[in-house]
Amino acid sequence: MKIYQTHKAPNPRRVRVFLAEKGIEMDYVEVDIAAGENLSPAMRAKNPTTKIPFLELDDGTCLGETLAICRYFEELHPENPLMGRTPLEKAQVEMWHRRIEFHFMLPIGMCFQHTTGYFKDRMTPVEEWGKESGKNAIAYFDELNEHLKESTYLVGDYFSIADIVLLCAIDFARVVQIRPSDEHSHLLAWYERVSARPSYSA
Numbered sequence: 001m002k003i004y005q006t007h008k009a010p011n012p013r014r015v016r017v018f019l020a021e022k023g024i025e026m027d028y029v030e031v032d033i034a035a036g037e038n039l040s041p042a043m044r045a046k047n048p049t050t051k052i053p054f055l056e057l058d059d060g061t062c063l064g065e066t067l068a069i070c071r072y073f074e075e076l077h078p079e080n081p082l083m084g085r086t087p088l089e090k091a092q093v094e095m096w097h098r099r100i101e102f103h104f105m106l107p108i109g110m111c112f113q114h115t116t117g118y119f120k121d122r123m124t125p126v127e128e129w130g131k132e133s134g135k136n137a138i139a140y141f142d143e144l145n146e147h148l149k150e151s152t153y154l155v156g157d158y159f160s161i162a163d164i165v166l167l168c169a170i171d172f173a174r175v176v177q178i179r180p181s182d183e184h185s186h187l188l189a190w191y192e193r194v195s196a197r198p199s200y201s202a
Helices: 010-022 041-046 066-076 087-116 127-150 161-176 185-195
Strands: 002-005 027-030 054-056 062-064
Touching: 002 010, 010 066, 010 161, 054 066, 062 066, 087 127, 087 161, 127 161, 127 185, 161 185
Parallel strands: 002 027
Antiparallel strands: 002 054, 054 062
C-alpha cells in the first residue's frame, strides 16, 4: 500500500504523525499539487475529489479523506489507540477533532487559499474572505487556551488524533503569519508538550 501526498501540506502530515505514533511504516508517493498533478485524469480515477492525501491499497482500492485513512489504520492496529479508549473518550476525541477542523484548520486553509493566491489557476480567491477567516482562526486561540488551562491534552491526559490535527494546523498557520501569542500560555505549554513527541518530525 502507499499514500499519495504533498510533503509540506498539513493534511498529509496529520496522517504521517498518526502513523508515526503507531509505529507504522508507509511508502509515500509525492504529488506536485502546485503544478496540478493531483488534477490529472490518472489521479482523478484514483481519487475523484483530487484532494491529498489518499491511500491506495495493494488491491487498488483507494481511500481519501484524512480521518478515513486514520480510521482504517486505527482498526487495523488498535494498539496505542489514538481515537479513544472508552465510549466517552471516543466521543470526546471526535468532538474536539471536529471543533479543531471547523473552527481552526478550515479557517486557516481558507486564509491561505484566499490571501496567497496559491491555487488561483483553479479557483477565484476572495481576499476579504481570506482575511476574515484568519481573524476567526486567531479568535479561536482564546477558547483553546482556556480549555487547556486545566487539561494536559485536548481530551484530559490522553494524547489523541485531536491533538495531532491541532498541532499540524498551528504549524501550517505560520505560512499566513498566524501564531499563538504570549498571552496564550496554556496553549503554548500544550504545544511544547506535543512538539516534543518523536512523531513531531514525521
